[in-house]
Amino acid sequence: MSKELIRLTDLTMSFDGEQILDKINLYINDQEFLTLLGPSGCGKTTTLRIIGGFLTPDSGDVFFEGKRINDVPAHKRKINTVFQRYALFPHLDVYDNVAFGLRISKLPEDEIDRRVTEMLEIVSLRGFEDRSVTSLSGGQQQRVAIARALVNRPKVLLLDEPLGALDLRLRKDMQNELKRIQQTMGITFIYVTHDQEEALTMSDTIVVMDKGHIQQIGTPEDIYNEPKNAFVADFIGESNILDGIMLQDCLVEFFGRRFPCVDKGFAANEPVDVVIRPEDIDIVPADAGHLCGTVTSITFKGVHYDIIVDFKGFKWLIQSTDYQPVGAYIGIRLNPEDIHVMKKSEYSDMFGDYSSYSAEYDEIAEGGEDEE
Amino acid sequence: MKSKLLSAPYIVWMILFTLVPLGVVFYYAFADVNTGQFTMANLANMGTYTPIFLRSIWLSLAASAICLVIGYPVAYYISQTKPTTQRFLSMLIMLPMCMSFLLRTLAWVALLEDTGIINRLLSNFGIGPLPLIRNNGAVILGMVYNYLPYMILPLYSVMVKIDRRLIEAAQDLGCNSRQVFGKVIFPLSVPGIISGISMVFVPAVSTFYISQKLGSTGTTLIGDVIESQFKGAYNPNLGAAMSLVLMVLIFICVGIMNHFGEDNSEEGMVTI
Amino acid sequence: MRKVNKIFTILVFIFLYIPMILLAIASFNSGTDIAVFKEFTLRQYGNLFRDSTLLALLRNSLIIAVLSSLIATVMGTAAAVGIHSMGGRMRSVIMGVTNIPMTNPEIVTGVSMALLFAFIGHLLKINAILGFGTLLIAHITFNLPYVILNVMPKLKQMDPDLKEAALDLGCTPVQAFFKVVIHEVMPGILSGALMAFTMSLDDFIISYFVTGSGFITLPVEIYNYTKKPIQPKIYALFTLMFAVILTLMVLMNLLQLRDSKKKATTQRKDFMKR
Numbered sequence: 033m034s035k036e037l038i039r040l041t042d043l044t045m046s047f048d049g050e051q052i053l054d055k056i057n058l059y060i061n062d063q064e065f066l067t068l069l070g071p072s073g074c075g076k077t078t079t080l081r082i083i084g085g086f087l088t089p090d091s092g093d094v095f096f097e098g099k100r101i102n103d104v105p106a107h108k109r110k111i112n113t114v115f116q117r118y119a120l121f122p123h124l125d126v127y128d129n130v131a132f133g134l135r136i137s138k139l140p141e142d143e144i145d146r147r148v149t150e151m152l153e154i155v156s157l158r159g160f161e162d163r164s165v166t167s168l169s170g171g172q173q174q175r176v177a178i179a180r181a182l183v184n185r186p187k188v189l190l191l192d193e194p195l196g197a198l199d200l201r202l203r204k205d206m207q208n209e210l211k212r213i214q215q216t217m218g219i220t221f222i223y224v225t226h227d228q229e230e231a232l233t234m235s236d237t238i239v240v241m242d243k244g245h246i247q248q249i250g251t252p253e254d255i256y257n258e259p260k261n262a263f264v265a266d267f268i269g270e271s272n273i274l275d276g277i278m279l280q281d282c283l284v285e286f287f288g289r290r291f292p293c294v295d296k297g298f299a300a301n302e303p304v305d306v307v308i309r310p311e312d313i314d315i316v317p318a319d320a321g322h323l324c325g326t327v328t329s330i331t332f333k334g335v336h337y338d339i340i341v342d343f344k345g346f347k348w349l350i351q352s353t354d355y356q357p358v359g360a361y362i363g364i365r366l367n368p369e370d371i372h373v374m375k376k377s378e379y380s381d382m383f384g385d386y387s388s389y390s391a392e393y394d395e396i397a398e399g400g401e402d403e404e
Numbered sequence: 405m406k407s408k409l410l411s412a413p414y415i416v417w418m419i420l421f422t423l424v425p426l427g428v429v430f431y432y433a434f435a436d437v438n439t440g441q442f443t444m445a446n447l448a449n450m451g452t453y454t455p456i457f458l459r460s461i462w463l464s465l466a467a468s469a470i471c472l473v474i475g476y477p478v479a480y481y482i483s484q485t486k487p488t489t490q491r492f493l494s495m496l497i498m499l500p501m502c503m504s505f506l507l508r509t510l511a512w513v514a515l516l517e518d519t520g521i522i523n524r525l526l527s528n529f530g531i532g533p534l535p536l537i538r539n540n541g542a543v544i545l546g547m548v549y550n551y552l553p554y555m556i557l558p559l560y561s562v563m564v565k566i567d568r569r570l571i572e573a574a575q576d577l578g579c580n581s582r583q584v585f586g587k588v589i590f591p592l593s594v595p596g597i598i599s600g601i602s603m604v605f606v607p608a609v610s611t612f613y614i615s616q617k618l619g620s621t622g623t624t625l626i627g628d629v630i631e632s633q634f635k636g637a638y639n640p641n642l643g644a645a646m647s648l649v650l651m652v653l654i655f656i657c658v659g660i661m662n663h664f665g666e667d668n669s670e671e672g673m674v675t676i
Numbered sequence: 677m678r679k680v681n682k683i684f685t686i687l688v689f690i691f692l693y694i695p696m697i698l699l700a701i702a703s704f705n706s707g708t709d710i711a712v713f714k715e716f717t718l719r720q721y722g723n724l725f726r727d728s729t730l731l732a733l734l735r736n737s738l739i740i741a742v743l744s745s746l747i748a749t750v751m752g753t754a755a756a757v758g759i760h761s762m763g764g765r766m767r768s769v770i771m772g773v774t775n776i777p778m779t780n781p782e783i784v785t786g787v788s789m790a791l792l793f794a795f796i797g798h799l800l801k802i803n804a805i806l807g808f809g810t811l812l813i814a815h816i817t818f819n820l821p822y823v824i825l826n827v828m829p830k831l832k833q834m835d836p837d838l839k840e841a842a843l844d845l846g847c848t849p850v851q852a853f854f855k856v857v858i859h860e861v862m863p864g865i866l867s868g869a870l871m872a873f874t875m876s877l878d879d880f881i882i883s884y885f886v887t888g889s890g891f892i893t894l895p896v897e898i899y900n901y902t903k904k905p906i907q908p909k910i911y912a913l914f915t916l917m918f919a920v921i922l923t924l925m926v927l928m929n930l931l932q933l934r935d936s937k938k939k940a941t942t943q944r945k946d947f948m949k950r
Contacts, residue, residue, distance in 0.1 A: 116837070119837035123856075410757050503918060504895055
């Protein structure tokens with residue numbers, strides 16, 4: 033499994049004086065499902081386009097199976113792409129779109145026919161051969177785009193936010209579908225998205241990017257449970273991020289109280305960021321809590337309630353299936369494994385405070401009144 | 405990098421046959437007709453042609469204004485009809501543009517002449533013959549007739565692109581139909597007015613056929629003089645000097661108009 | 677208000693079409709005076725088709741129009757692709773030059789080219805330089821901007837991913853152009869070519885200045901005719917041209933209509949499926 037297929041070393045890229053990528057180092061294994069995750073403008077699509085051969089990096093190298101491929105043009109790479117808006121050829125029908133790459137490489141027509149038919153079977157589009165691509169729904173166009181790329185049997189498939197244009201239900205179906213196709217065909221997928229849930233669902237490895245830097249590389253569990261800094265913690269799921277001091281291994285102090293935790297390897301009395309996931313917090317009666325606070329707002333979210341609780345002026349988000357009325361004085365308990373300690377970074381103090389959460393609602397309400 | 409090279413033949417062509425010819429016009433304008441030596445005489449001569457320049461400008465401005473007044477309601481009406489009707493009507497507007505303007509102008513001669521169709525009809529009622537031809541009015545009529553489609557089409561294409569929702573939004577905010585027109589449609593159609601006026605003014609100010617056929621010696625336009633320098637009294641150097649002045653003149657007029665238009669459209673944006 | 681506008685529009689259309697209808701009527705007139713209708717006759721059409729000089733001139737016009745629009749379409753399409761891939765400043769300089777023949781009055785374009793040819797003739801000591809060659813060059817020059825201004829917007833509208841998708845699937849850049857890009861910009865190429873063709877066929881002013889006695893097109897000859905008392909067979913020619921252009925336009929209109937209807941129905945079907 034873990035044979036290295038692609039390696040990026042010190043990739044640097046800028047457009048119009050703006051740094052898009054700053055020394056990206058990354059290796060990608062054969063048959064891996066790797067996701068580049070980050071907000072727009074973080075450099076994830078640029079990285080993908082460099083691998084695809086559509087952009088040449090300012091400096092740094094791209095290796096494919098150990099060979100440097102910086103100067104190999106896109107049409108000579110054993111890599112295919114599923115484009116963001118599919119980029120199906122509108123003048124060709126479904127069959128001819130899928131057969132396009134095979135015809136370019138001048139395969140015999142009977143083999144083309146066999147492979148196209150087989151591929152349409154895999155993406156469940158048999159019977160659509162003669163349809164015009166413009167008459168297909170978004171999900172069907174998506175499948176044609178995948179078939180058109182995969183029929184060439186590439187070593188690597190690049191996918192640039194391929195599900196962005198689909199509605200929620202279809203997106204969930206296609207996530208499973210993509211994972212299934214990747215596993216049956218044993219092809220390396222490099223997937224770009226800004227949707228953290230999508231990344232967590234499908235990936236073997238997630239690369240979190242921001243401002244042209246890689247913030248963290250890891251399995252979905254690692255990224256979620258052990259975020260490296262405040263940016264990753266905030267971008268992947270909801271997080272309460274607090275200032276703390278690491279007194280010694282497995283003991284952290286915040287809000288003037290000491291909590292046992294499971295993190296080690298910090299200097300004594302080192303200032304740190306402490307992450308507590310809103311769904312890990314247990315609500316208990318006030319007298320039984322480690323900390324006590326007042327509920328300032330509650331919002332029904334379907335599966336759970338989003339509860340904002342004021343602890344000495346610092347507002348936390350807590351997710352719970354139990355209803356708590358606004359104004360209730362409640363306590364919370366934190367287990368050692370619920371507390372995650374991170375080193376301070378440039379992102380400290382930027383995220384993880386929910387003070388503005390309720391204020392936002394107030395503003396909207398006031399704005400509405402102004403209209404009258 | 406390679407695809408840029410595709411435009412190389414075109415660039416070479418345009419330099420050879422658009423930029424170099426303009427340079428040659430400069431060269432001739434400053435050369436003596438007999439000796440080829442440098443001279444300012446050709447341009448100095450322009451003074452005597454001032455009345456002709458002024459007449460050309462005033463007649464073509466009048467024609468542009470009339471085209472705007474006539475063309476605007478027509479363009480507006482077309483833009484308000486059903487899409488199929490729109491397509492049919494704009495085709496009817498375009499069709500005359502494809503026909504020989506020489507013959508169409510000639511038809512006006514047949515209509516307006518002293519022994520022409522209109523005067524004969526009038527003589528049945530004991531009127532006339534009226535002097536309908538060989539005057540400024542006839543030249544302006546010829547210009548309006550020939551270039552009206554060039555006014556209607558840009559106006560129409562701007563009006564038809566105005567988002568229906570803007571009109572609905574204006575109505576929603578309390579505009580009546582006159583206010584909708586004054587506050588939304590008109591400001592947004594200003595770019596069409598500008599390009600319509602320049603598309604009428606430029607060919608009108610430089611025409612020579614219309615004034616030859618519908619005008620008289622008293623309505624000679626700058627185009628007639630340039631034409632005669634090349635086809636009659638052969639003095640290409642004087643002709644080049646006139647072309648140069650005409651070009652600068654048009655450049656200034658169109659420049660002023662575009663400037664005026666920009667200001668206006670910005671204002672329009674703010675008031676919406 | 678709307679009704680007034682409608683009546684006004686109808687009046688304007690009458691104003692635009694009366695002279696043309698008049699010429700059409702005159703073409704069936706047995707008398708020579710356009711203002712007096714004597715008798716219905718098709719004689720003028722007979723005269724027209726027996727007039728070998730007029731037909732030869734029409735052939736000249738067609739040759740120039742076909743050749744110049746073809747060359748301009750190929751050169752202009754290539755240029756548009758090149759310009760499209762350029763950076764902002766270079767592009768705006770070239771588009772500025774492209775606009776010169778569009779904004780300059782035709783008489784200036786004609787005069788400037790005539791002077792260029794006179795200048796070259798003077799340098800090369802050729803007396804009769806004006807003719808087929810100079811006419812073709814002039815027509816290509818004023819046709820090029822029409823092609824470029826029609827193709828450029830289509831290139832801009834095209835999803836840039838389409839070209840990359842073709843490269844991704846193994847096309848060389850040249851293959852990508854001929855297998856994908858050209859299909860996307862084809863409507864622009866066609867309308868550019870069509871516009872260039874009609875402009876060229878109908879051009880009088882520029883042709884008038886750059887043509888010599890050796891090779892004359894129909895509009896230039898019509899100008900020479902209208903200096904003398906006009907021959908009624910010219911009316912017949914005009915009426916025929918009118919009929920041909922009208923038929924072409926109606927056909928194009930119907931084709932477009934069918935096209936847009938087809939699109940509308942597929943969209944509706946699509947909508948219903950969801």
